Amino acid sequence: MPQSEVSPAVQTIAQISHATLERLPRYLAYLKIRQKQGVQQISATIIAEDLRLTPVSVRKDLAAVCQAGRPKVGFPLDILIDDLERFLGCGNVRDAFLIGAGKLGRALLAHRQFGEYGLDILAAFDVSPRLVGQEVEGKPVFPLRKLPNLAQRMGVHVGILTVPAEAAQTACDILLEGGIRAIWNFTPTPLDVPATVVVRNENLAASFAVLSRDLAAVFAQEQVEVGGTTL
Amino acid sequence: MPQSEVSPAVQTIAQISHATLERLPRYLAYLKIRQKQGVQQISATIIAEDLRLTPVSVRKDLAAVCQAGRPKVGFPLDILIDDLERFLGCGNVRDAFLIGAGKLGRALLAHRQFGEYGLDILAAFDVSPRLVGQEVEGKPVFPLRKLPNLAQRMGVHVGILTVPAEAAQTACDILLEGGIRAIWNFTPTPLDVPATVVVRNENLAASFAVLSRDLAAVFAQEQVEVGGTTL
DNA sequence: TAGATTGTTAATCGATTAACAATC
DNA sequence: TAGATTGTTAATCGATTAACAATC
Secondary structure, three states: OOOOOOOOOOOOOOOOHHHHHHHHHHHHHHHHHHHOOOOOEEEEHHHHHHHOHHHHHHHHHHOOOOOEOOOOOOOEEHHHHHHHHHHHHHHEEEEEEEEEHHHHHHHHOOOHHHHHHOOEEEEEEEEEOOOOOOOOOOOEEEEEHHHHHHHHHHHHOOOEEEEOOOHHHHHHHHHHOOOOOOEEEEEOOOOOOOOOEEEEEEOOOOOOOOHHHHHHHHHHHHHHHHHHHOO | OOOOOOOOOOOOOOOHHHHHHHHHHHHHHHHHHHHHOOOEEOOHHHHHHHHHOOOOHHHHHHOOOOOEEEEEOOHHHHHHHHHHHHHHHHHHEEEEEEEEHHHHHHHHHHHHHHHHHHEEEEEEEEEEEEOOOOEEOEEEEEEEEHHHHHHHHHOOOOEEEEEOOOOOOOOHHHHOOOOOEEEEOOOOOOOOOOOEEEEEOOOOOHHHHHHHHHHHHHHHHHHHHHHHHOO
């Protein structure tokens, strides 16, 4: 009873908005850096300034996850970090298999920061006899055909797809056979999956297109300014 | 005169909406696959179905880039691909330097698909004497301190940052010194740059958080359904 | 001609921003 | 107490969706 009275506005991960959710890991990474620097208390205003966001937006985001904010003083850093980690690590979907131990796959396997955000890649799978049986970045590499059995036995629900574009749907089908329920797709191939399976397409080319556009816009703006001044 | 009359609704890359821009590379990747399969004509309806988008949305996106759409028949595949490539490759910001030849850096250097989307990584830079002077994925690795000079001489405006989080701002400052105008930041560190420099933060952890949330939502939904049936 | 598809204009939806009340 | 900061409610902004007219 004295504990249950402390639970007002904090949201569950299913309720939270897409945009907010995408910003939470940024807050977490930033706050950890500040913590290392010995900071103990932090305000949404400061966070917003450093991350180039608006204070209101930061406050709204944090309010969804942490209720330890106090007027005048801001948030205790340790509680805020704790709440963010609990929130992002929730859903118990930490365990994942990676399919395709090529260069990108290895880079992801080596990306130790994932652990901090609730992701734990248990093993890699590949079709290449050269890789199977080896360890890559400290993770075992199994033959792809063994995935369905292992996924079911180990209760793994998340697959990370880093195979060549042509192999994407075939690999995806094997994931589905293993009962995988969420696929992080790093290939450009759109995957055909049942509606109950979640796919997140990682699209580096799209991201670059945005950067490229923004730069082109800056250049265009400068052209206008120079033109207006000198001509 | 006969040529200039053909130029109505197509937009420039600076005008186009953020959301549309992010979808264009997906269309391009998809259409290239279809082209290989021998398809010559394609409709927004089909594209939408395969990419899990709405037909209206696809039509609006394509209309911004290509005016070759014809009622009843759709788009000629070759013209559509051509227009998308021209559009995404525009702005002449193809040339880039990559900073930090670690695992992620190498994976990006090896990512041959980038060339199709208007990105050409000319060289890598690193502080490690072990890497400097070597070739990585067929690209030369130079010492980081040489970047400002080379960037200026070669007119490179785009930097891809794949250094460790702690080294991000230092590396960023060297980029700025070299006159770099756009930074694709793969580190979790928020960069401090002048307003005239464009930064695009690539945030894999954020992306995973969204996947994780969507999966948790599906699980929660299933709980509700099972609960409603059996209890 | 009939029907499928394009492309546009208006309505809806969601996220951000602005204004303000609450509180340490 | 005064002022800084939180958190909420209302207004704005942008993107998606719905409805429809144009055209091959």
